[in-house]
Amino acid sequence: MKKRLLALFLLTALLVSCGSGTSEVPSDDPASDAPDAVTEEIAEETEAEPVDSLLARQNVDDELPSKNYNGATFTTLSCNENIYDTSYYGEMTGNAIHDAVYARDCEVEERFNIKFDHRMVMWNEHANMFTNSVLSGLDEYQLYLGQAISASSMVPNDYFLNWKDIPVINYEKPWYSQASNDALTINGKNYLLLGSMSISCLGYTYCMFMNLAQANNLNLPNIYETVNSGKWTYDTLYEYASTCYTDSNGDGTMTDGDFYAYATRSGDIPTFMWAFDADIVTINDDGTFEIKFGDERTASVAEKISALVKSNNGTSMNDNGESYTGGILFNGGMQFTRGLSLIATGFVKDAVSPAYLEMEDPYAIIPYPKFDEIQQEHYTMSDGSFGIHCAPVTVQDTEMLGTIVEACNAGAWKNIEPSYYDTALKFRGARDEESVAMLDLILNSRILDFAYLHDGFQGYGLSGLQTIVNTNAEAASYVAKTRTAVERYYQSVIDYYFDIEG
Ligand SMILES: [Ca+2]
Numbered sequence: 001m002k003k004r005l006l007a008l009f010l011l012t013a014l015l016v017s018c019g020s021g022t023s024e025v026p027s028d029d030p031a032s033d034a035p036d037a038v039t040e041e042i043a044e045e046t047e048a049e050p051v052d053s054l055l056a057r058q059n060v061d062d063e064l065p066s067k068n069y070n071g072a073t074f075t076t077l078s079c080n081e082n083i084y085d086t087s088y089y090g091e092m093t094g095n096a097i098h099d100a101v102y103a104r105d106c107e108v109e110e111r112f113n114i115k116f117d118h119r120m121v122m123w124n125e126h127a128n129m130f131t132n133s134v135l136s137g138l139d140e141y142q143l144y145l146g147q148a149i150s151a152s153s154m155v156p157n158d159y160f161l162n163w164k165d166i167p168v169i170n171y172e173k174p175w176y177s178q179a180s181n182d183a184l185t186i187n188g189k190n191y192l193l194l195g196s197m198s199i200s201c202l203g204y205t206y207c208m209f210m211n212l213a214q215a216n217n218l219n220l221p222n223i224y225e226t227v228n229s230g231k232w233t234y235d236t237l238y239e240y241a242s243t244c245y246t247d248s249n250g251d252g253t254m255t256d257g258d259f260y261a262y263a264t265r266s267g268d269i270p271t272f273m274w275a276f277d278a279d280i281v282t283i284n285d286d287g288t289f290e291i292k293f294g295d296e297r298t299a300s301v302a303e304k305i306s307a308l309v310k311s312n313n314g315t316s317m318n319d320n321g322e323s324y325t326g327g328i329l330f331n332g333g334m335q336f337t338r339g340l341s342l343i344a345t346g347f348v349k350d351a352v353s354p355a356y357l358e359m360e361d362p363y364a365i366i367p368y369p370k371f372d373e374i375q376q377e378h379y380t381m382s383d384g385s386f387g388i389h390c391a392p393v394t395v396q397d398t399e400m401l402g403t404i405v406e407a408c409n410a411g412a413w414k415n416i417e418p419s420y421y422d423t424a425l426k427f428r429g430a431r432d433e434e435s436v437a438m439l440d441l442i443l444n445s446r447i448l449d450f451a452y453l454h455d456g457f458q459g460y461g462l463s464g465l466q467t468i469v470n471t472n473a474e475a476a477s478y479v480a481k482t483r484t485a486v487e488r489y490y491q492s493v494i495d496y497y498f499d500i501e502g
Pocket of ligand 1 (some may be wrong): 161248249250251252253254255256258
């Protein structure tokens, strides 16, 4: 049977089960044979008292053992773009999300009598630092929150322990994305673990933003209703993008200061492969695989995206960005926060950036559109800049590693994610049920798969679609030229998981 390496976040399902936990009965309980009326009563009760899904998290038992590590230091290494994964400031800062991270760390320190030493370095330095540390053989870092793409390319170097062998880690807990971790487990080996501690993964989730004041001026339908009715598709986006441009200064050309319908950058193009449900590579249980990239779907996606970003007056696409504390705001966000675009591509973390928090107009955080109305679900992915959990092969006390990582993930899920929601959605009264549900929809529809995480800049995930669109290439001929090398690369990664010597 084909194992499509799809890793859908199933948070919603988990939350539902947590929220209704009190009315659940074991299957051997006589009550499970109760007549329908009782079941209905329970259902009604649950419905009548909707549980705040974010608050309900507090009651989930982490089932961690009582441990005293006698003041041991637990050192982490991460990349400075992973802004909220660890409390590297070591004190309260007044930033609600960071303070929630700090509070989590203090709680874990106290509970297990450890001391965190969070090392955070530049994104282009952390991989070398980690490599040098591992090669030295010293137990220097107990956890490496490696930038996902860079860390995945290290997997075949024997730098990481298999998380499946680490004690205490409980993959069944809601702070782990079960489907993602299943997808990243090949032949029983899981070197890249994804848990809620990776707040950066939440932040780096690709989404779109829509200016609701401008949408209102343009008499556009309510975007939440458009999404919920399944009509937020490529055609709808294209329609807006091609009709909502205003040549503000009336000079007849697309200039700075004009109002654009769709502001983006070419780096956001690859997301459409996932958003439009187009496969890149499928892997079978026996380790054989099939490259799908370059097929008819790819060609169709490329054609649509070319039309959207290259031959459409309403699109402003460039790769410029502006730095701010905690990240970079790219073209979409720059135009958008100045009120100069209707729709922009971006990351969820943009919503907690100063530019968005200070923006005048109300806006909606919305998913990438679907390919068409036939596609059932919205999908997105997280940019590979986020920090994924890697267990350094040099770690001696794997039980402490498992305990602390488990505690950090539980704490992140219970307290940090809710704080993120509060910050991202608190502006302009938008913290209503609709906007919470929309953010849930986006975060729950993330796909993290082999094709992306193991791309290593050598597969088709990171740049394939972008290259085709930018160079006006024909999908099939682009693949014909590159397939042999890409196939060899994917094979080498899979061989590692199957212990086949290269
Ligand atoms: Ca103009």
